Amino acid sequence: MxxxxxxxxxxxxxxxxxxxxxxxxxxxxxxxxxxxxxxxxxxxxxxxxxxxxxxxxxxxTAAYREIPFFLRENEKSIAKSEMGRRAAAMIEDGMVIMLDGSTSAYHIVPFLSQFKNLTVITSGAKTAVALAESNIRTFCTGGQMIIHSFSYVGKQAEDFVKNVNADILFFSCHGLDEKGRMTDNAIEEANIRRVMFEQSEKKILLCDSSKLGKTYFYNMGNISDIDDVISDVDIFHILHSTNT
The missing domain is CATH 1.10.10.10 (Winged helix-like DNA-binding domain superfamily/Winged helix DNA-binding domain)
Structure with a gap:
C-alpha cells in the first residue's frame, strides 16, 4: 500500500x-x-x-477539516486526468474560464497550453502557480487561504469573483447524492463556489465516482441547475437508476 x-x-x-x-x-x-x-x-x-x-x-480546527491537497491530488489521479482532458475539449481560444480550488480542476491545467489568448481565474493557489508556469494569463482571487486545500475563500475572494465574468466554470464538490444535490462540508468553500456560479455563463461539475452517494452539511445546489457533469462514470444513468 x-x-x-x-x-x-x-x-x-x-x-x-x-x-x-x-x-x-x-x-x-x-x-x-x-x-x-x-x-x-x-x-x-x-x-x-x-x-x-x-x-x-x-x-x-477549520484548517484541517478536510483531507489535505497533497493526498487528494494523487487520489483517482488517472480518472481526474481524463476528466481534465474532457473538460479541455469544451474550451475554445480566447475564452475566460474559471477554476475552483479543487484537485479535479487542477488536473485541467496540463491541457490548457494548446489554447490561444486564454484567461483563467482561479481560487486555487497551486492551480494559479501551475497556470503561470504554463505561461497562461492568470488571475488569482486572493483572500484567506484554507491550508488543507491551498484554496482562497472569504470576502476578499468572493468580492474579486463578483467583479469578473467567465465563459465557463469548472468546479467540484465533496458529495453528490441520489437526488442530484451537490454538497460540501466547509461553508467557506461552498460560498465561493456559489459566487462563481453567478459569474459564469456555463457551469460544469467535475465529479469522480468516489463522491457519489455522499451528502455533506452545506448545499451547493442541484445538478439540474448546472450545464453538464464530467465524471469517470455515467452519473446521469446512475441517478436515473437510483430514482426509478
Missing amino acids: MIEERHKLILEELKANPSVTVKELSKKLFVSEPTIRRDFTELHNKGIITKIHGGAIINT
Missing part, C-alpha cells in the same frame, strides 16, 4: 472516530505497528493530527 493511500485511510478513520490506536490501524491496514507510528509522526509534523500515547487524534 502506497504511503499516500495509507495517510488518506488514517485520516478517514480519524474523521469517523475521536481517536485511533496504532494497534487498531495496524490490523485494519495490514501493515506493521512501526509503519503506523511513522505515518503518525509524518502527519503530526504536518500539523494534521496530534499524537497521543499509543495512538492519535485529528486536529479539529
